[in-house]
Amino acid sequence: AQKITQxxxxxxxxxxxxxxxxxxxxxxxPSYGLFWYKQPSSGEMIFLIYQGSYDQQNATEGRYSLNxxxxxxxxxxxxxxxxxxxxxxxxxxxxxxxxxxxxxDGLTFGKGTHLIIQP
Amino acid sequence: KAxxxxxxxxxxxxxGQQVTLSCSPISGHRSVSWYQQTPGQGLQFLFEYFSETQRxxxxxxxxxxxxxxxxxxxxxxxxTLELGDSALYLCASSLGQPYQPQHFGDGTRLSIL
Numbered sequence: 001a002q003k004i005t006q007x008x009x010x011x012x013x014x015x016x017x018x019x020x021x022x023x024x025x026x027x028x029x030p031s032y033g034l035f036w037y038k039q040p041s042s043g044e045m046i047f048l049i050y051q052g053s054y055d056q057q058n059a060t061e062g063r064y065s066l067n068x069x070x071x072x073x074x075x076x077x078x079x080x081x082x083x084x085x086x087x088x089x090x091x092x093x094x095x096x097x098x099x100x101x102x103x104x105d106g107l108t109f110g111k112g113t114h115l116i117i118q119p
Numbered sequence: 120k121a122x123x124x125x126x127x128x129x130x131x132x133x134x135g136q137q138v139t140l141s142c143s144p145i146s147g148h149r150s151v152s153w154y155q156q157t158p159g160q161g162l163q164f165l166f167e168y169f170s171e172t173q174r175x176x177x178x179x180x181x182x183x184x185x186x187x188x189x190x191x192x193x194x195x196x197x198x199t200l201e202l203g204d205s206a207l208y209l210c211a212s213s214l215g216q217p218y219q220p221q222h223f224g225d226g227t228r229l230s231i232l
Contacts, residue, residue, distance in 0.1 A: 033218035043207060045223035052218055091162065095217055105175055106152050106164030107211075107221065 003027065004092050004110035012116050019079040021113050023092030026073060032096045034075040035107065036066065039089040048090075051075055087117045121146065123224035125210050131230045137198040140227045144191050144212030150174075151193040152221060153185060156207040165208075168193055169215050197229075205231045 005024045013019050025034065036048040051059045051066045059066040067076040079086055093107040124143040132138050144151050153165040164177035168187035185195045191212070197204055207228050211221035 035220060037223075042225070043228075044225045045209060045211070047220040047222060050218065050220055093162075097217070106154070106167055106177060107162075108164070109162035111161050 003108045004094055006090075006092055006110035006113050008113045009111070010114040010116070012118055013082055015084060015117050015119050016081055019082050019086070019115065020067070021077040021079070021090050021092075021115065023075045023077065023110060024073055025075060025092070025094050027094065027096050029096040032094055034066070034068070035093045035095070036064070036075075036077045037091045037093060037109075038086075039091060039112070041088070045091070049077065082117050084117050084119060087115060089114050123210055123212050123222055125208075125224035125227050127227060128225065129228050129230075131232060132200050133232050134200055134202060136200050137196065138200060138229060140195045140197075140208055140210075140229075142193045142195070142210030142212075142224060144193070144210075145222055148212035148214055148222075149191055150213045150215040150221075151187055151191065152211045152213075153193070153195050154209045154211065155179075156209060156226070157205070162209070165195070200231050202231050205229060 003026050007022050032053045034051045038046045049059050049061045049064045049066050051068045058068050063080045065078045089112045091112045092110045095107050126141045150169045152167040154162050156162045166185050167175040171187045182198045187193045207226045209223050209226045211223045213219045213221045
């Protein structure tokens with residue numbers, strides 16, 4: 001079973017509209033972290049936002065917010081007031097476990113959502 | 120603050136050769152992770168180094184290896200290259216705690232002929 005599922009391969013959105021990118025995850029570990037990254041066509045991965053499994057509040061970073069619904073294992077990214085420069089691939093990722101001797105695995109990524117902002 | 124630097128940016132090799140990729144982390148970051156990105160498999164974790172020790176390893180054959188130096192710089196080596204090794208190889212650094220964000224370099228695009 002996939003650990004990270006992003007069900008929207010591509011999205012077209014009008015400039016200035018809000019965007020919600022879906023992400024569901026699968027883990028039995030009570031301790032995990034969820035991350036969103038942006039990858040423009042140039043290739044670099046840009047960190048956007050982080051949510052810890054024990055965090056009580058939804059994370060926010062400027063125009064980005066994470067709608068964390070733990071019981072549903074959902075961590076959707078919300079981009080408010082989209083801009084043309086937001087056009088890119090967006091990846092949801094998870095890191096499970098903590099450093100209890102065995103170490104934590106690396107990031108597990110979803111397949112990504114290709115977001116295109118139209119003027 | 121300088122970001123993660125990966126060299127070279129592009130590399131062309133032939134089957135059977137070996138290749139070494141380099142990654143310089145953000146100053147003060149002690150953890151370096153490597154990822155492979157391909158259109159078919161997406162982003163996959165290769166391994167992570169922390170204080171010169173491999174801390175975690177993904178599900179890749181032994182042809183993929185790495186090391187980390189005392190200044191936290193890391194190298195990744197792929198021996199006996201196969202066509203399927205063509206990919207974007209991304210390096211990421213972090214302070215080392217599990218849930219601190221990893222910051223990525225621009226990647227090395229490796230093409231195997």
